[in-house]
Amino acid sequence: xxxxxxxxxxxxxxxGEDVSMNCTSSSIFNTWLWYxxxxxxGPVLLIALYKAxxxxxxxxxxxxxxITRKDSFLNISASIPSDVGIYFCAGWLGxxxxxxxxxxxxxxxxxx
Amino acid sequence: xxxxxxNPRHLVxxxxxxxxxxxxxxxxxxxxxxxxxxxxxxxxxxxxxxxENIIDESGMPKERFSAEFPKEGPSILRIQQVVRGDSAAYxxxxxxxxxxxxxxxxxxxxxxxxxx
Numbered sequence: 730x731x732x733x734x735x736x737x738x739x740x741x742x743x744x745g746e747d748v749s750m751n752c753t754s755s756s757i758f759n760t761w762l763w764y765x766x767x768x769x770x771g772p773v774l775l776i777a778l779y780k781a782x783x784x785x786x787x788x789x790x791x792x793x794x795x796i797t798r799k800d801s802f803l804n805i806s807a808s809i810p811s812d813v814g815i816y817f818c819a820g821w822l823g824x825x826x827x828x829x830x831x832x833x834x835x836x837x838x839x840x841x
Numbered sequence: 842x843x844x845x846x847x848n849p850r851h852l853v854x855x856x857x858x859x860x861x862x863x864x865x866x867x868x869x870x871x872x873x874x875x876x877x878x879x880x881x882x883x884x885x886x887x888x889x890x891x892x893e894n895i896i897d898e899s900g901m902p903k904e905r906f907s908a909e910f911p912k913e914g915p916s917i918l919r920i921q922q923v924v925r926g927d928s929a930a931y932x933x934x935x936x937x938x939x940x941x942x943x944x945x946x947x948x949x950x951x952x953x954x955x956x957x
Contacts, residue, residue: 735883760944771845771932771948772884779944817883821944828874828897829934829946831883 735818735832742808743840750835751802752818760821761801762829763792767814775816776803805837813839843868845935845949846915853955860920860927862952866935873916874934874946875908884932890916923956930954 735752742748752761760779764772776787778794778801785792791804801820805812818832846865854860866873871892876884889897890910901908905923910916920927930953934946 762945764948769950769953771847771950774945774947777945819884828886828889828900829884830886831876833883 733818733820733830733832735835737835738833739836739838741838741840744808744810746808748805748808748812748837749802750816750818751800752820752832753800754820754830755799756822757798758801758820758822758830759798761792761794762819763790763801763803764817764819765814766817766834772817808837808839810839810841813837845933845947847933847949847952849952850950851953851955853957854923855957856924857922860923860954860956862918862920862931862933862954864916864918864933864935864949866916866933867947870935870937870947872936873910874936875916875918876932876934878930878932878951887918887931920954923954925956928954928956 733752733754762777763775765775766772776785776792781794781798782796783794789806794801815834815836817834819829845867848863873890875887877887878884886900888901888908893912905921907919930951932951933949936946
């Protein structure tokens with residue numbers, strides 16, 4: 730089946746540092762979504778991207794839809810303890826797609 | 842505006858029993874999706890339903906699993922004769938009816954199924 734390769738798998742950073750993670754695929758996606766999941770909870774939508782090249786911000790989070798439509802990245806600036814969690818990218822394939830495909834997740838740990 | 846509701850949050854079953862997982866979508870949402878998540882993995886699509894219709898069940902195991910979204914009431918994911926390999930977190934998501942935002946899916950808190 731279709732796969733999204735998300736990297737890195739895990740990150741260990743100091744509070745206040747910036748974070749960058751990305752997703753790539755061999756297939757073209759027409760929508761990218763970024764989610765955050767806390768332990769024992771469901772994923773929470775952070776940012777949605779609909780157009781190639783689109784750059785969207787949500788507070789300290791910024792995400793971009795790659796020009797080739799095969800990749801996306803998420804940046805978090807000035808990390809704080811509540812940013813800890815697992816971040817997932819997810820994408821819709823081309824027209825007529827009926828389901829989201831998820832990456833494997835990036836686990837973010839912040840050292841105080 | 843209540844979010845996606847799922848119950849129970851935790852469910853323990855013995856091998857061979859049936860598991861029923863319920864999902865109430867967000868108000869105004871008519872599209873429901875079910876996903877399964879194993880520990881340390883991403884979410885895997887199972888089935889996509891609209892009211893009274895299964896649109897895509899390509900991610901559902903061929904046997905023992907079924908889903909419905911009746912005209913009235915919540916969506917139900919049913920697992921018959923559970924086995925230990927069914928132990929996982931099951932998430933429901935819903936999305937709006939039409940428009941660009943219809944591609945944004947909002948997730949419930951999940952049901953964690955443990956099969957003994």
